[in-house]
Amino acid sequence: MTAAATHGLAREAMVRPLPDPKWDPKRFPPALHRTRLVSTLKVNSDPVGEFLRARRSIGPVFTLKVLNHPGGIVMAADVETNRQVLTDHELFAPGDAADLLEPLVGQYSLILTPAPKHTRNRKLLMPPFHGQAIAKWNDTIAELVEQQLPDLLTGGPVAVRPWAQRLTLDVILRVVFGIESAERRDLYRRTLGRLMKPRVSVLLFFPSWAKRDLGRFSPGGVLDSRRKAVDALIQEEIATRRADPDAGEKQDVLSVLLGAHDEDGVGFSDAEISDELKGLVLAGHETTATAIAWTLHFLAHNPEVRDKLVEDLDAGSKDYLGAVIKESMRLRAPVFDAIRMATRDTELAGQPVPAGVLVAAHFSAMQLDPEVWPEPEKFIPERHIVEEGGEKPSPWALTPFGGGARRCIGASLAQLELEIVLAQVLARALPEAAGEPEDTRLLGVTLIPVHGGRATFLPR
Numbered sequence: 001m002t003a004a005a006t007h008g009l010a011r012e013a014m015v016r017p018l019p020d021p022k023w024d025p026k027r028f029p030p031a032l033h034r035t036r037l038v039s040t041l042k043v044n045s046d047p048v049g050e051f052l053r054a055r056r057s058i059g060p061v062f063t064l065k066v067l068n069h070p071g072g073i074v075m076a077a078d079v080e081t082n083r084q085v086l087t088d089h090e091l092f093a094p095g096d097a098a099d100l101l102e103p104l105v106g107q108y109s110l111i112l113t114p115a116p117k118h119t120r121n122r123k124l125l126m127p128p129f130h131g132q133a134i135a136k137w138n139d140t141i142a143e144l145v146e147q148q149l150p151d152l153l154t155g156g157p158v159a160v161r162p163w164a165q166r167l168t169l170d171v172i173l174r175v176v177f178g179i180e181s182a183e184r185r186d187l188y189r190r191t192l193g194r195l196m197k198p199r200v201s202v203l204l205f206f207p208s209w210a211k212r213d214l215g216r217f218s219p220g221g222v223l224d225s226r227r228k229a230v231d232a233l234i235q236e237e238i239a240t241r242r243a244d245p246d247a248g249e250k251q252d253v254l255s256v257l258l259g260a261h262d263e264d265g266v267g268f269s270d271a272e273i274s275d276e277l278k279g280l281v282l283a284g285h286e287t288t289a290t291a292i293a294w295t296l297h298f299l300a301h302n303p304e305v306r307d308k309l310v311e312d313l314d315a316g317s318k319d320y321l322g323a324v325i326k327e328s329m330r331l332r333a334p335v336f337d338a339i340r341m342a343t344r345d346t347e348l349a350g351q352p353v354p355a356g357v358l359v360a361a362h363f364s365a366m367q368l369d370p371e372v373w374p375e376p377e378k379f380i381p382e383r384h385i386v387e388e389g390g391e392k393p394s395p396w397a398l399t400p401f402g403g404g405a406r407r408c409i410g411a412s413l414a415q416l417e418l419e420i421v422l423a424q425v426l427a428r429a430l431p432e433a434a435g436e437p438e439d440t441r442l443l444g445v446t447l448i449p450v451h452g453g454r455a456t457f458l459p460r
């Protein structure tokens with residue numbers, strides 16, 4: 001499965017879907033000589049290795065054969081083709097795989113919203129996600145991290161990702177949903193967990209007929225009842241908030257959405273708000289947890305970088321911290337691609353791209369391009385610190401949050417979470433390697449460390 005499954009896949013294409021074209025060597029960029037089955041298995045067992053093999057032997061634009069698309073997916077894996085795919089919204093429109101997500105988040109989430117409504121909704125949703133609005137949450141997030149640190153700093157080996165998943169979900173429940181009570185957050189965590197757990201999301205890949213609600217034990221029935229349980233909770237919250245005279249003072253995303261309206265005075269309906277919130281959980285929770293896990297894992301395996309970062313933070317600077325976060329997301333892009341659909345026959349880097357094919361701006365392969373990032377597999381934060389007058393890499397060479405009209409709206413929140421977690425952990429403990437550096441596994445849209453990013457945190 002690709003990032004098609006959760007990020008930035010609106011349904012423009014579903015309005016007038018183009019047929020998924022069949023593989024034809026004359027109309028597609030070259031692919032590695034593998035069957036679709038072998039290629040799919042390889043991508044699942046060693047995603048980064050397989051992408052890089054294709055890039056090395058074919059070039060920056062290649063076709064990845066996969067089971068669920070007869071023609072495969074065209075991968076754009078260098079700086080220029082990445083820019084083209086992310087910014088030419090007319091030629092590379094968000095594709096039709098988004099309907100896959102509808103049983104989870106509902107039809108109104110921004111992730112699934114077609115243009116031009118996407119532009120209008122994004123404008124209404126954006127204000128609480130701007131850097132300055134997000135900075136106000138600093139102390140709240142720091143408090144949540146502080147509460148959860150004892151589970152990380154046990155003195156023994158810990159898989160960081162599960163720890164971070166709980167934290168990032170709590171942050172969303174506080175910042176996005178505005179839930180202040182710990183008991184109520186527990187209730188949300190359980191109810192959302194039942195809907196979003198991987199065992200349930202696998203049901204999304206069942207054929208459409210199997211996703212219809214055919215009774216409570218059918219895949220469609222399970223998804224439907226779990227989504228309704230989440231909707232009921234959100235509905236209660238909306239009703240409480242609407243009845244609260246002080247609600248206008250609150251700054252969480254839900255409160256802002258309740259008061260938002262466009263130039264015609266039209267706001268969001270309750271159903272739209274509910275889907276928006278579910279979409280934000282889906283887009284913002286696993287992704288940020290994955291980034292936290294990789295960054296601490298890389299620090300544990302690169303003690304000289306870790307010590308330099310500790311020294312810099314102790315001196316009250318955040319300069320090196322920013323470079324460490326960039327380098328972690330360069331080396332392992334938490335969301336590894338953004339999927340679009342070619343709206344007509346075209347070319348990328350001289351390779352043919354047929355109308356209707358899915359095209360991926362492939363961040364993880366592009367960010368490991370040795371021509372742009374020398375010694376790409378090494379963790380070297382210094383490469384992001386450019387001296388005055390020095391040459392900066394193109395902004396399209398590092399796009400973990402995507403780019404263009406669908407760039408991640410949660411980027412400032414994710415960045416703040418990463419900064420707070422790293423500063424608070426490193427103030428108390430030093431991450432040490434707990435075993436070998438971990439390989440990468442595909443999980444939904446994310447490339448995760450295979451054992452959760454294990455590390456041991458030794459008290460300072």
Ligand code: HEM
Nearest residue numbers: 007008283284287288291334335338401402406408410414
């Ligand atoms: C390190 C963490 C994160 C990463 C790496 C990440 C990455 C991305 C990427 C690559 C896209 C663009 C996909 C595309 O162009 O098709 C995206 C979109 C999006 N992200 Fe994130 N994300 C992160 C955290 C968050 C958070 C914390 C939230 C909110 C709570 C969030 C909400 C969204 C939404 C709503 C979109 C869709 C935007 C649109 O379609 O206009 N993300 N994200």
